[in-house]
Amino acid sequence: MSEFDYDLFVIGGGSGGVRAARVAAGEADAKVALAESSRYGGTCVIRGCVPKKLMVFASGYKCMFEDARAYGWEVDEGAFDWTKFHGRLSDELDRLEGVYKRLLDNSGVDRFDGRATIVDPHTVQLGNGVKKTAKHILVATGGRPILPPIKGAEHGLVSDDVFLLDKLPNSVLIVGGGYIGCEFAGIFNGLGVEVTQYLRGAQILNGFDEEARGLISEEMRQGGIDLHTGTNILEMEPRDGGTWVKSSNGDERVFDHVIFATGRAPNTEKMGLEDVGVELDDKGAIVVDGYSQTAVPSIYAIGDVTDRLQLTPVAIREGMAFVETVFKGNPTSPDHDLVPTAIFTQPEMGTIGLTEEEAAAQEPIEVYCTSFKAMQQAFAGRTERVMMKLLVSKETRKVLGCHIVAPQAGEMIQIAGIAVKMGATKEDFDRVCAVHPTMAEELVTMRSPTRET
Template sequence: MPDFDVFVIGAGSGGVRFARIAAQNGAKVAIAESRHWGGTCVNLGCVPKKLMVYASEGAEAAEDARAYGWDIRTGAHDWQKLIAAKDKEIERLDGIYKSMLGKAGVELFIGRAKLIDANTIEIGPGPLDEQAEPRRVTAKRIVIATGGRPTRPPIEGAEHAIISDQAFHLKARPERICIIGGGYIGVEFAGIFAGLGSQVDLVFRQDLPLRGFDRELREKLHEALPHHGITVHAGQSPERIEKLGESSYRVTFGNGKSIETGLVFFATGRKPNIDGLGLEAVGVTLKNGAVAVDERSATNIANIFAIGDVTDRINLTPVAIAEGHILAETLYAGQTRSWSFETTPKAVFFSETLASVGLTEEEAVEKADIEVFTAAFRPLRQTLIGRDRKAFMKLIVERESQKVVGAHMMGDAAAEMMQGIAIAVTAGLKKIDFDRTIGIHPTTAEEFVTMRTPTRQRERTPRS
């Protein structure tokens, strides 16, 4: 008789949701975590990053306030105070996660778990308890939810750079920083450090940042980066990092050019966190370094499942939560909840937030004839400030059906707006539904329901 009905390896967002729902539906559940309760998002990702974004907005908010008549002056930013406040909040959230699991009846194990066979798990020492004695338990089913981890490119001197996990615990804010990578993490931290007063160099291999987003949105961001004090090095790949002295480094690119900086930060992506799990001993199939699963989150081993970033499908926290919820209800409640993964919205919390849902223009035109509606304008808030900053908004409409198949925005509160727009896109609403909706005036959001004339029309162009 197994010790548990199901054992979850990894207490991140997906693992915690699965464990709670499974336990609430009568399963005897255990979960192991070696490092952080709540996983990357709570401890080294979404939550602390957003708190740091808020901090980075302070100087500009004071500048804006002066334009509206307030006699406000800013002093130096206190980095250590920010980190201490952030750490206190994260500690509180860690406690909440453990409490939620305990109240749901889930048994908690602290340590690094690995598979011994398809039904046996060994929990050994980990960062949270380095002296723990190894313990073995058995389970009828196993769920792998170990998420992802930051990567370092294999270049000379890579050991001199930090990764995103370390950025949250720096002892001091660097006066100059070189961030390598033009994805979510690179762009967001470029905005954070620039907003706090650092001199920022942002380096990425492609011609534009944010690969995978709508190209026009990427172009708008590329134009905006220098206006936030960020020096952009597009189309560049670092080949070597040299330590010149204390807090002094030289980064040399493939074209022979180089820059000097006080800190080098790799934001070059993440990969599934599978090392040491014992997957090879059990025979779990991998695909491109990720745990291979089917549409039910099942692996090739009948009783082993995987959810979240370790499967490298849609690597976003809400998606991991949805996958965990669906799997728990499928296995223990006899039902399957429905989520629309095809219309998963996403946001990049730069100084000017970017947000998207549905198809990019490039994706949409491969599938059908389309109409593209765009608007770029200076929001009312900016008029007294005098800052030349425009909001950009975009709707993509399938011409024949008139369904809105994509929406994209860069500007203040873009993520908050896009959550509502995502409901409309998920529901398959048509452009006329947007047109007949009364706007809230004066807001930026009303532009989504007042764009009447297509900026351009494009004929279907399948990818060759």
């Protein structure tokens, strides 16, 4: 009989924690428990990827109606009903949370609905005071959006709050130029809300390819978003039924809502981690080695709480690697190299590998890039442009980066990502026959470099 109540106790019921728990229980025959203080599914299912993508879908129909008329359809656009959409959204999230619970139950995982903290390297304490012991503890508590240190910031919203709005606002101020801020700017703009966006930097989407983010910002402005770079909020307060904002560009305006997308923090506070010897970095993230092990040998951590790559599929892979390492005797380090990513801005972006700036700093490269009006939108009289870009090593001919700005760019980068991950060369791309007429055919038909560095 084991000296512990469980072989594994997982703290956090998001995508990474649930995957690790059910695989350890179902495939490794481990005795597993999991505690979740909020809703099962975590940020991705409840407060992130899933509801956000459904809102992206909803916000795109206005343009579809306009395009349909250009294609000969008699369409009555009507009006968007936030209450109806929000009700369906809530039902879908409830359904998905139920799926996560059943996956755990069917795998034999004991579920504890409530907060859990760490008492010692092998003991967790539940919110009701009950203590459980485990040979291994896995922390998968994720992260949360935070408010910036601005006077009156407590009167603003964060991304989690957007999914709880009881009605669609007439005007919003989005603060932040990262992918979350830009995605919500596009969503609200598409739903007919007057959108203003402030960011401190000179350009949106810091860290992404310069040419790609330049095109996205241009299209966002042309689409109706009032985008202000180099702009901060100085102070804000409730006023006239909304939120009054004084900004560094001299504007003073009242918005229905101010939404901050200015950063996230790992959920490590008051968990007892440092008391038992787990190391945290200066942002509060759990420090782990290549196998997701902390400074305490029995305690591991995966997902956003480690602040490595804050992506749901990455957290899931880290969870799988943890199970392989700890329960299957197959030491596996999660692969964080060349991870394809989609940013659901409008227009959408898909990316993998190095940016042009990073690649050029690393070695001599060839840049293959094209920008054009896509057939479907051009026929409808729209002016939006798309972009396809490959960065190629002069020495090895390997494709070092691929960047796509276009409708369905996320779908395209998933497929292109396979080739880049395999180490495909530009000549490998050239050997592939084009699928015509498509946007993605440009990835295999660009014969001459646009420029060399």
